[in-house]
Amino acid sequence: MNAIPPDLRDTVKKLHDVSIGDFRNPYAAIDWPEKMDRAQWFTSPRFISLNGTPAYEALTEEKRKELSFFEAVNFYSLNIHGERPLCKGIAERLYRPEHRDVSPYLHHFLAEENNHMIYFATFCEKYAGKIYPDRHLAFPRDFADGEEDFLFFAHTLIFEEIVEFYNVKMSKDPALEPTARAINLLHHRDEARHLVFGRKLTKHLFQAHAPQWTQEVLAGVRENLSNFILSTWREYYNPDVYRDAGLPSPHDLREEAWNDPACVAHRREVSAGLFKYLLENKMLEKEPPLQ
Amino acid sequence: MSEQDVKKQLRDWVASKSKAGKPVNDDTPLMEQRVITSMQVMDLILFIEKLSGRPVDAGKLKKGVFRDVNTIYENFFHA
Ligand SMILES: [Fe+2]
Numbered sequence: 370m371n372a373i374p375p376d377l378r379d380t381v382k383k384l385h386d387v388s389i390g391d392f393r394n395p396y397a398a399i400d401w402p403e404k405m406d407r408a409q410w411f412t413s414p415r416f417i418s419l420n421g422t423p424a425y426e427a428l429t430e431e432k433r434k435e436l437s438f439f440e441a442v443n444f445y446s447l448n449i450h451g452e453r454p455l456c457k458g459i460a461e462r463l464y465r466p467e468h469r470d471v472s473p474y475l476h477h478f479l480a481e482e483n484n485h486m487i488y489f490a491t492f493c494e495k496y497a498g499k500i501y502p503d504r505h506l507a508f509p510r511d512f513a514d515g516e517e518d519f520l521f522f523a524h525t526l527i528f529e530e531i532v533e534f535y536n537v538k539m540s541k542d543p544a545l546e547p548t549a550r551a552i553n554l555l556h557h558r559d560e561a562r563h564l565v566f567g568r569k570l571t572k573h574l575f576q577a578h579a580p581q582w583t584q585e586v587l588a589g590v591r592e593n594l595s596n597f598i599l600s601t602w603r604e605y606y607n608p609d610v611y612r613d614a615g616l617p618s619p620h621d622l623r624e625e626a627w628n629d630p631a632c633v634a635h636r637r638e639v640s641a642g643l644f645k646y647l648l649e650n651k652m653l654e655k656e657p658p659l660q
Numbered sequence: 661m662s663e664q665d666v667k668k669q670l671r672d673w674v675a676s677k678s679k680a681g682k683p684v685n686d687d688t689p690l691m692e693q694r695v696i697t698s699m700q701v702m703d704l705i706l707f708i709e710k711l712s713g714r715p716v717d718a719g720k721l722k723k724g725v726f727r728d729v730n731t732i733y734e735n736f737f738h739a
């Protein structure tokens with residue numbers, strides 16, 4: 370199954386050309402202020418993870434802005450923690466026979482993800498003095514033919530679809546602090562291409578491999594995707610953020626926000642496009658729970 | 661918190677997350693029997709941090725530290 374469908378081949382060619390024209394020096398892309406005034410919005414208020422909860426309602430605007438800073442540090446940190454294994458996975462797949470035809474684009478993917486980590490890490494280190502820790506742990510296991518490859522690109526797609534929702538909205542929010550806005554915009558420019566590629570490649574891999582999987586493997590893959598979506602969302606609620614913003618009982622706050630109907634509705638809104646794609650392509654049979 | 665209290669809290673937490681709904685003892689293999697999945701480890705780490713009041717460095721964790729409730733207690737709560 371080394372041949373890729375013609376439309377994926379065309380996509381790779383187009384994305385490769387566009388990426389060359391949009392290639393940038395990550396060190397010159399952003400003007401980093403020497404000092405950062407934290408009394409600004411770094412995350413659009415409606416995207417602050419606690420928004421909608423009684424705890425958030427009780428905060429002053431000053432406190433909400435402070436919280437928006439640490440929310441941004443969390444958003445950038447979780448991007449870094451997603452992009453590190455992503456780079457590793459792409460590097461491992463470069464020029465494997467089954468990925469030879471998409472390798473010209475994988476080079477862009479890899480280079481761009483490395484650039485993203487530079488933007489995200491520079492902000493975190495320069496203005497917060499830290500990146501929030503990664504709490505991921507993967508256990509080695511066995512896979513059916515094509516299963517690991519499919520899951521790698523499907524996880525990447527899930528992660529990027531959710532991030533992209535925020536990037537698009539926040540790159541256009543005039544109330545956002547300019548550096549934060551620039552990071553969201555630069556990320557969005559590359560990610561828009563990653564998503565076009567990811568949607569096509571993930572679909573191709575599923576169509577090529579799923580018919581050979583047993584019912585048990587297929588059910589396991591679907592359960593894995595549901596679990597991954599849930600755990601990706603869980604990371605958006607980080608007690609370290611609430612603690613740094615000076616809020617009491619950060620762990621309880623996390624559970625309150627997670628269970629708050631307004632927050633559940635928000636997760637559903639952000640996930641809608643992703644769910645549509647996964648359901649239409651039979652990668653999922655039903656909408657996964659978001660709670 | 662006493663050892664018994666910590667272990668009970670851990671058992672209750674695992675039972676509440678487990679889809680299988682099987683009873684959880686202090687020596688029930690958590691990962692091996694997929695009582696909890698690798699994707700729930702982040703939540704488990706956060707719960708351990710909450711209970712112990714100390715941060716966990718996930719990058720330095722050795723294999724098997726989450727094998728069962730007894731092992732978790734030994735690794736994260738035993739002074
Ligand atoms: Fe990225």
Ligand SMILES: [Fe+2]
Binds near residue numbers: 482529559560563
């Ligand atoms: Fe990306």
